[in-house]
Amino acid sequence: MPLTNEIKSLAIVKTLFYKKIQGRFVAMEQADCSDSGDTINTPFADAFNFGGLAPSETSPTIIISFNVPNVQAITNIRLGLISAGGINFDDDIFGITTSPEIRSDIKPSKYFQGINVTRSATSNYNVSIANLDNYNSEYVYINIRLPEDNFLGEGVVRYVWFFDYV
Amino acid sequence: MWKAKTKNGKEVSELNTKWEDTKDNISELLLITKNNQIINLPKNMDSYIQFKSAMAELGINKGVQIESRVIGFVIKGTKILIRVNEKNNNINVEVI
Numbered sequence: 001m002p003l004t005n006e007i008k009s010l011a012i013v014k015t016l017f018y019k020k021i022q023g024r025f026v027a028m029e030q031a032d033c034s035d036s037g038d039t040i041n042t043p044f045a046d047a048f049n050f051g052g053l054a055p056s057e058t059s060p061t062i063i064i065s066f067n068v069p070n071v072q073a074i075t076n077i078r079l080g081l082i083s084a085g086g087i088n089f090d091d092d093i094f095g096i097t098t099s100p101e102i103r104s105d106i107k108p109s110k111y112f113q114g115i116n117v118t119r120s121a122t123s124n125y126n127v128s129i130a131n132l133d134n135y136n137s138e139y140v141y142i143n144i145r146l147p148e149d150n151f152l153g154e155g156v157v158r159y160v161w162f163f164d165y166v
Numbered sequence: 167m168w169k170a171k172t173k174n175g176k177e178v179s180e181l182n183t184k185w186e187d188t189k190d191n192i193s194e195l196l197l198i199t200k201n202n203q204i205i206n207l208p209k210n211m212d213s214y215i216q217f218k219s220a221m222a223e224l225g226i227n228k229g230v231q232i233e234s235r236v237i238g239f240v241i242k243g244t245k246i247l248i249r250v251n252e253k254n255n256n257i258n259v260e261v262i
Contacts, residue, residue, distance in 0.1 A: 013222045013230045064224070072186045075217070079224075121219055121233055159224040164217045164236075166185045 012070055015161070018063040018102060018139070025063070025102050050144050053152040059144040061095075061107055066129070066137040066161050073134040076164040078126035080116035085156030088147060089115055094157070095143040098129050102139045121162040168216050168237055170195045185216055197237045197248070201255045205248055211239035215247065 016027040050059040068074050081094055095108025114125035129137045142159075146152055169179040171194040178188055195214045197205045207214065215238040222230040231252070238247035238260075245262040 010220060010230045010232070015222075015224050066222075072184055076219075082223075119221065121221060161222045161224055162219070162233075163221075164219050166217045 010068065010071070010165075012068070013161075014067040014069075016065045016067050018065075020104065027065075050152065050157060053144060053146045055146060055148050055150060057146050059146075061141050061143045063102060064140050064142065065132070066140075066163070067135060068163070068165060069135050071135070071165040074137075074163045074165045075131065076162075077129040077131065077137045078121070078162040079129055079140060080119065080123055080126040080160045080162060081112040081114075081157070082116050082119055082160050083156065083158040084115055085152055085158070087144075087150045087152060087157075090147065093145055093147065095141075095145060096127050097141045098127075098138045099141070100130070100132060100138050106139075106141050108141050108143050116160070119160060126162060167198050168195060168235075169198065170214070180216075189214060189216070195237055195239070197235060197250065199235070199250050199255050200252065203255065205237065205250070205257070207237060207239050207248070208241075211241050213240045215239065215245065219249075 014029055016029060018025045018027055020026075050062070053059055066074075066077055079096070084094070087093060091113050092111050094112040096110055096112060097106060097108045099106055110127075112125060112127065116123040116125045129140055132138050144152065144157065167180050169177065170188060170192045171177055172188060172191045173193045190213070192214045194209050195207045195216065199205065216236065218235050219233045220230055221233055234249045234251050236247050236249045238245060247260040247262065249258045249260060250256070
């Protein structure tokens with residue numbers, strides 16, 4: 001279905017996640033949207049996954065960023081936790097830290113304070129993410145520190161980006 | 167869709183003009199909503215604002231949704247935003 005001109009600017013919206021390969025961080029593109037349903041491509045979907053976690057286990061830190069290349073600028077970027085994947089929510093489980101730098105030694109030091117169950121852009125539980133430039137967010141470090149009495153299945157924790165753009 | 171009139175009388179819209187190229191040269195701004203309402207802002211304000219708010223679910227192909235379209239203006243340091251919900255065309259006024 002052809003898109004109108006004003007929607008076309010969101011033809012490419014990406015979550016980039018980063019893997020360290022041979023000592024260097026490499027961005028893996030993961031398209032969240034495309035202007036053609038036939039070309040949506042998530043070759044690394046499985047890689048953005050905390051995996052299954054046992055009680056009291058802390059997941060590896062995942063480094064991601066947000067990229068919208070075909071607009072003039074994105075602003076007011078926020079990340080919301082919309083599903084805790086069945087974990088009994090507490091305010092010291094879903095870690096998050098942002099930084100303009102990408103480094104192995106940065107670990108999440110803050111936590112989501114609630115679940116944005118209504119997917120509201122104005123939820124106080126959303127975490128603000130600064131811009132790296134007009135098209136990219138800063139790097140976001142997320143992890144999960146599982147409580148003693150919970151297991152976590154794969155791929156059940158969900159996040160949403162909120163943003164403004166021109 | 168936003169439409170504007172520049173200070174030299176030229177009519178532009180988001181179909182043919184980048185906001186960044188014209189935002190400092192606007193004397194009139196209006197928004198046409200999905201249900202064809204026209205929201206006119208006062209003329210000759212100190213400056214004008216336009217943006218859209220959207221959301222994208224991370225890591226899965228649920229696509230990107232435009233949540234709302236916003237036009238506004240600044241007068242004497244106060245920012246007035248008119249936000250139109252993309253789904254139901256509800257209009258909210260935000261004063262910042």
